[in-house]
Amino acid sequence: MKRSLDLTDGPAPPSGSSLVLPCPADASERAPRPDVAPARIPASERLVGWMTLSLSRIQAWHRWPFLIAVPMVVGHRTIMRRLNLTDTQTVPPPTALPPEFDMRGARTADGSFNDLGTPWMGMAGARFGRNMPLDRTFGETPPTLFAPSPRLISNRLLARGDFVEVPHLNVLAAAWIQFMIHDWLSHESGDRCAAPHEIPLPQGDDWPEGRMTVLPTRPDRRSAADAGRPAAYANTETGWWDGSQIYGSSLERQRAVRTDPATGRVLSDGKLGLTADGLLPLAHRTARGKADRNLELAGVNGNWWIGLSVMHTLFAREHNAIVDHLRDAYPDACGEWLFQKARLVNAALTAKIHTVEWTPALMNSPEGRMVMRGNFWGLLGEHYARAFGRVGTGEILSGIPGSPTEHHAAPYAMTEEFAAVYRMHSLMPDVFSFRHHADDAEILRRDLAKVAGGQAREIHERVAFADVVYSLATSKPGALVLHNYPNGLRRLDRLDANGVYLDMAAVDILRDRERGVPRYCAFRRHINAHVPRTFAELTDDVTWQKELDEVYGGNIEAVDLLVGTLAESRSVRYGTPPAFGFSDTAFRIFILMASRRLKSDRFYTEDFRPEIYTPAGFAWIQDNALRSVMERHCPALRPHFADARNLFFPWAKGAGAGEARTGAASERSSRGGAPWTKP
Amino acid sequence: MDEALSLAWTEAEARSREAAFRRLLLIALMTEGAWGSVAVTAPAWIASLLELGGAPVLGWVRACGGLVLLAVYLQIPGLLDPVNRRLGNILGIGGRFVLAAFCLCLGGRFLWLAPLEGGLGLLLSILYFGLFRAVLMSRP
Ligand code: HEM
Numbered sequence: 001m002k003r004s005l006d007l008t009d010g011p012a013p014p015s016g017s018s019l020v021l022p023c024p025a026d027a028s029e030r031a032p033r034p035d036v037a038p039a040r041i042p043a044s045e046r047l048v049g050w051m052t053l054s055l056s057r058i059q060a061w062h063r064w065p066f067l068i069a070v071p072m073v074v075g076h077r078t079i080m081r082r083l084n085l086t087d088t089q090t091v092p093p094p095t096a097l098p099p100e101f102d103m104r105g106a107r108t109a110d111g112s113f114n115d116l117g118t119p120w121m122g123m124a125g126a127r128f129g130r131n132m133p134l135d136r137t138f139g140e141t142p143p144t145l146f147a148p149s150p151r152l153i154s155n156r157l158l159a160r161g162d163f164v165e166v167p168h169l170n171v172l173a174a175a176w177i178q179f180m181i182h183d184w185l186s187h188e189s190g191d192r193c194a195a196p197h198e199i200p201l202p203q204g205d206d207w208p209e210g211r212m213t214v215l216p217t218r219p220d221r222r223s224a225a226d227a228g229r230p231a232a233y234a235n236t237e238t239g240w241w242d243g244s245q246i247y248g249s250s251l252e253r254q255r256a257v258r259t260d261p262a263t264g265r266v267l268s269d270g271k272l273g274l275t276a277d278g279l280l281p282l283a284h285r286t287a288r289g290k291a292d293r294n295l296e297l298a299g300v301n302g303n304w305w306i307g308l309s310v311m312h313t314l315f316a317r318e319h320n321a322i323v324d325h326l327r328d329a330y331p332d333a334c335g336e337w338l339f340q341k342a343r344l345v346n347a348a349l350t351a352k353i354h355t356v357e358w359t360p361a362l363m364n365s366p367e368g369r370m371v372m373r374g375n376f377w378g379l380l381g382e383h384y385a386r387a388f389g390r391v392g393t394g395e396i397l398s399g400i401p402g403s404p405t406e407h408h409a410a411p412y413a414m415t416e417e418f419a420a421v422y423r424m425h426s427l428m429p430d431v432f433s434f435r436h437h438a439d440d441a442e443i444l445r446r447d448l449a450k451v452a453g454g455q456a457r458e459i460h461e462r463v464a465f466a467d468v469v470y471s472l473a474t475s476k477p478g479a480l481v482l483h484n485y486p487n488g489l490r491r492l493d494r495l496d497a498n499g500v501y502l503d504m505a506a507v508d509i510l511r512d513r514e515r516g517v518p519r520y521c522a523f524r525r526h527i528n529a530h531v532p533r534t535f536a537e538l539t540d541d542v543t544w545q546k547e548l549d550e551v552y553g554g555n556i557e558a559v560d561l562l563v564g565t566l567a568e569s570r571s572v573r574y575g576t577p578p579a580f581g582f583s584d585t586a587f588r589i590f591i592l593m594a595s596r597r598l599k600s601d602r603f604y605t606e607d608f609r610p611e612i613y614t615p616a617g618f619a620w621i622q623d624n625a626l627r628s629v630m631e632r633h634c635p636a637l638r639p640h641f642a643d644a645r646n647l648f649f650p651w652a653k654g655a656g657a658g659e660a661r662t663g664a665a666s667e668r669s670s671r672g673g674a675p676w677t678k679p
Numbered sequence: 680m681d682e683a684l685s686l687a688w689t690e691a692e693a694r695s696r697e698a699a700f701r702r703l704l705l706i707a708l709m710t711e712g713a714w715g716s717v718a719v720t721a722p723a724w725i726a727s728l729l730e731l732g733g734a735p736v737l738g739w740v741r742a743c744g745g746l747v748l749l750a751v752y753l754q755i756p757g758l759l760d761p762v763n764r765r766l767g768n769i770l771g772i773g774g775r776f777v778l779a780a781f782c783l784c785l786g787g788r789f790l791w792l793a794p795l796e797g798g799l800g801l802l803l804s805i806l807y808f809g810l811f812r813a814v815l816m817s818r819p
Contacts, residue, residue: 066808066812167681168681168684356818356819357819360818360819361819364683366812366815366816369815369816369818370815373815373818381765383762383763384763625819626819627819642686643685643686643687644684644685644686645683645684645685645686645689645817645818645819646684646819647819649684650684
């Protein structure tokens with residue numbers, strides 16, 4: 001079923017408006033829960049939406065010239081805000097505010113009270129929403145659940161042959177996106193009470209023990225209000241861009257990361273616990289209780305590997321640097337206040353880095369860069385925003401931060417489809433080489449399994465932190481194309497149960513089907529993108545066309561979302577836009593959700609101001625970027641990234657790197673500093 | 680390493696495009712400034728050049744000259760810092776197209792001015808857009 005586009009100001013699609021809020025907190029008693037009705041769409045945006053639909057019938061947005069392509073992206077977002085946000089929450093999770101907590105001026109541990117009228121919105125335990133109409137999201141059941149077998153797809157279409165790298169990115173880019181995903185979302189662990197899925201093995205498959213079983217995703221508890229609706233799943237993390245991967249999504253986890261590993265006591269100065277070497281403390285188990293010797297401690301420490309370890313270490317150090325800076329500015333402030341303000345600032349800094357550094361690195365075209373910088377600073381740009389502030393309340397001229405909060409068609413939530421398009425495991429290399437930054441000489445070489453879980457810490461013990469960062473920053477990630485899924489993840493030792501393996505490629509396919517994420521063609525249909533009618537329209541690669549045809553028995557409609565997004569990487573007409581590292585299909589969801597993460601969040605909209613962040617904290621966000629974070633915490637690496645336009649691009653290798661730029665780079669301020677930052 | 684990934688290279692590229700744009704804008708403003716000054720100081724000569732008739736139009740010619748000088752003056756910030764003072768340049772380029780269209784409508788000797796202003800507007804817009812893209816691509 002194709003929904004027709006109605007950009008008029010009609011009634012809102014079903015939202016959580018009928019929900020009863022069992023919230024004891026006074027804020028919700030004072031403020032009746034506002035309906036999440038879409039605001040009036042300005043006539044200009046409606047015009048752009050209509051223009052976009054008309055032009056995209058001729059050719060995809062990225063094939064138009066810049067001055068048409070950029071408004072078309074805005075147009076696609078306008079349309080999707082109207083049609084592609086679906087609420088799934090029938091009974092809201094209970095909220096409780098810690099006594100005397102300043103919910104206006106700080107983020108709660110579990111993400112509640114961001115929207116003061118709807119305090120459960122985006123909190124840990126709230127459901128994933130959808131980007132599809134609800135009636136299109138019933139999970140698949142056998143036999144279609146296994147048709148074609150996810151393992152067959154893994155073997156025939158995904159397994160990595162020769163490593164295909166992305167020449168213009170480094171492995172920090174892969175680590176960064178997983179770091180962000182852990183901030184935004186996670187499903188519950190597999191349901192041990194349910195019968196496991198048994199994935200059919202193709203003939204002759206050498207899978208251990210000749211049987212592949214995967215636990216089903218545990219659905220959220222259903223109530224009478226869920227009758228007739230598809231299963232929904234809870235997000236175990238806060239859905240907000242609030243640094244919950246660093247700070248945890250509960251008070252208990254927050255206390256753990258604030259504990260000094262040396263004394264075992266919560267730090268009273270507002271800092272995060274780090275060892276004397278500036279490394280993360282050891283947890284020896286995941287947040288969900290799975291034992292893993294030497295596993296490091298973080299808000300979220302599942303699916304850990306050396307890249308995540310680097311990101312968490314950097315931003316734990318950054319938190320502590322922010323605390324120092326705030327303490328200098330506000331010497332009388334108590335440790336709790338410093339912690340909360342530093343958390344706000346640190347989270348906003350990661351949001352900024354993601355918006356104006358990571359995403360443009362993966363969308364390395366003028367259009368991509370313009371759209372993302374526009375999201376943050378608007379058409380008037382960074383220089384204007386810093387000099388004169390906002391012009392009006394619109395997001396086009398001055399960007400989203402500081403504009404009014406708006407949830408559009410549904411309460412804020414991460415979505416299943418968003419998680420699905422971010423299944424970018426092909427970014428992971430299979431082999432990691434750790435080298436000295438001074439001369440690029442190899443120290444050790446490890447395969448993927450040996451840099452994962454607790455083994456990441458062993459690398460820190462043998463390789464200096466700066467050399468680890470250097471090694472990842474000078475290595476290339478895998479490209480998001482067919483036949484490039486890391487084999488290390490196709491036979492992943494589950495660690496918690498020796499000898500039990502997972503084929504993540506098969507699991508990725510299975511999860512999308514199980515959770516009712518439409519397959520590729522249906523998915524594209526619902527986001528107003530061109531739907532391929534033949535394999536030749538899906539991809540220009542003739543060999544791939546043949547393989548897809550064989551695996552899917554000639555049925556293009558059966559192509560899975562993940563497979564389609566990887567196959568379209570070689571489609572000039574309808575596929576991955578030029579210089580983009582990910583598919584057009586994924587991009588459509590990103591532009592919707594990347595804006596939403598900012599636009600729905602009070603701390604990036606109405607409360608994105610110095611009064612809430614403190615003037616010193618607000619300035620920190622404006623003055624810093626990944627470059628200054630690196631300069632502060634890895635100053636010895638400065639010559640290697642001095643000439644990298646974007647720190648997610650490959651850094652210069654070996655001695656004498658970037659000498660020409662070193663002077664310029666050191667001119668940029670690098671405030672704070674810590675004992676371990678001495679070169 | 681791919682040059683487009685290098686900060687030094689992309690910044691140099693942006694600087695060279697900025698220089699090219701500023702050169703052309705300087706020539707344009709100097710020419711327009713000269714025309715404006717002549718119109719203010721010697722309106723009769725301009726009037727005869729454009730076949731505008733006698734004394735009654737001299738005041739209008741002088742006023743137009745003044746407006747041209749004002750427009751030139753308002754574009755000076757954009758000339759000095761074209762990357763950060765964009766409004767003056769965008770309005771200036773747009774204004775040249777409007778002026779070209781206006782001259783076309785007026786006909787007569789103004790038909791000579793139309794391609795001149797239109798061409799200048801086109802060249803400036805091409806160089807300015809190139810500069811805009813180069814600056815954008817020199818950012819992270
Ligand atoms: C060593 C590196 C990694 C490991 C070991 C790993 C492992 C896993 C595992 C075990 C799951 C859950 C599978 C299930 O549903 O049962 C998962 C889910 C996922 N992974 Fe990874 N992963 C890694 C890197 C990455 C990277 C680089 C990305 C980048 C985008 C990524 C994105 C995701 C996403 C989006 C999900 C779905 C999460 C959810 O729906 O809850 N992963 N990964």
